[in-house]
Amino acid sequence: MTLAEEFREHGVVRIERALDAATLHAAEECYKWSLAHPGLGAGSFATKNSNATFYQDLANPMAPAVYRKMLEDSPAADIVAELWGTPDVWFMYEQVFLKEGGESRRTPWHQDSSYLPIDGDDIAVVWISFEPVAKENALEFVRGSHRGVLYDGSRFDIDDDTAPLYGNGVLPRLPDIEKERDKWDIVSWGTNPGDVVVFHPGMLHGGAATHGSIRRRTLSLRFFGDDSRYVRRIKVEATTPPFQRDPNREDTRSALAKIGEVVKEGDPFRHPEFLKLRPRN
Numbered sequence: 001m002t003l004a005e006e007f008r009e010h011g012v013v014r015i016e017r018a019l020d021a022a023t024l025h026a027a028e029e030c031y032k033w034s035l036a037h038p039g040l041g042a043g044s045f046a047t048k049n050s051n052a053t054f055y056q057d058l059a060n061p062m063a064p065a066v067y068r069k070m071l072e073d074s075p076a077a078d079i080v081a082e083l084w085g086t087p088d089v090w091f092m093y094e095q096v097f098l099k100e101g102g103e104s105r106r107t108p109w110h111q112d113s114s115y116l117p118i119d120g121d122d123i124a125v126v127w128i129s130f131e132p133v134a135k136e137n138a139l140e141f142v143r144g145s146h147r148g149v150l151y152d153g154s155r156f157d158i159d160d161d162t163a164p165l166y167g168n169g170v171l172p173r174l175p176d177i178e179k180e181r182d183k184w185d186i187v188s189w190g191t192n193p194g195d196v197v198v199f200h201p202g203m204l205h206g207g208a209a210t211h212g213s214i215r216r217r218t219l220s221l222r223f224f225g226d227d228s229r230y231v232r233r234i235k236v237e238a239t240t241p242p243f244q245r246d247p248n249r250e251d252t253r254s255a256l257a258k259i260g261e262v263v264k265e266g267d268p269f270r271h272p273e274f275l276k277l278r279p280r281n
């Protein structure tokens with residue numbers, strides 16, 4: 001099975017040594033910029049009985065200008081184009097994660113698609129970790145779940161990982177995968193710096209907790225291609241990451257937040273502010 005076939009069927013692939021040292025350094029510099037310049041979507045998730053950090057930020061409207069050279073030079077866009085079998089690649093948004101400082105909570109099982117107004121086959125998340133990650137500490141996936149049920153999003157409730165984000169009955173509540181792991185086809189890999197994990201955002205996935213002195217810094221890059229459509233899956237609100245607006249600034253919204261103003265349900269997922277990375281000009 002080729003990588004493209006594996007991605008289509010399983011929804012996730014690991015590619016070893018995908019990024020060379022220079023590319024990884026450029027990605028890490030972008031990650032550091034994001035930590036130093038938090039957007040409106042930045043925040044930390046609560047962790048029980050611990051002072052550990054579990055921080056994330058996403059879709060900073062200033063990030064595309066900063067990330068542009070790294071994205072244009074990186075093989076990440078070429079990787080997803082090959083997996084999709086299409087030459088056209090746009091950058092959707094970035095997301096950064098930091099877990100450190102002791103016993104952090106597990107990232108609840110969820111699907112990114114539940115939070116996003118996009119559907120289609122040509123969508124991919126490129127997951128880059130800057131430290132070695134052992135298999136037992138890695139991101140986990142339910143193989144093939146991008147072809148199955150789309151569930152309500154997780155609210156990341158400290159007491160209930162399956163507590164629904166919307167709770168309006170449109171999408172079914174998440175199953176408690178962690179309590180019934182033997183019923184699910186769960187896959188994961190250990191990775192070293194330079195390896196990438198690429199997955200479809202419709203995949204059920206969750207991340208292991210961190211323990212003791214373990215530090216995990218991750219940059220997640222989101223891309224879309226030809227087969228991608230706008231869907232009004234969620235109610236976009238000014239207080240919901242990554243759709244916030246700062247009333248004290250002229251425009252603090254990313255293209256992801258603005259796209260519903262220029263397209264309608266079922267239209268190709270396009271906005272002039274999304275960076276077109278491939279084909280190269």
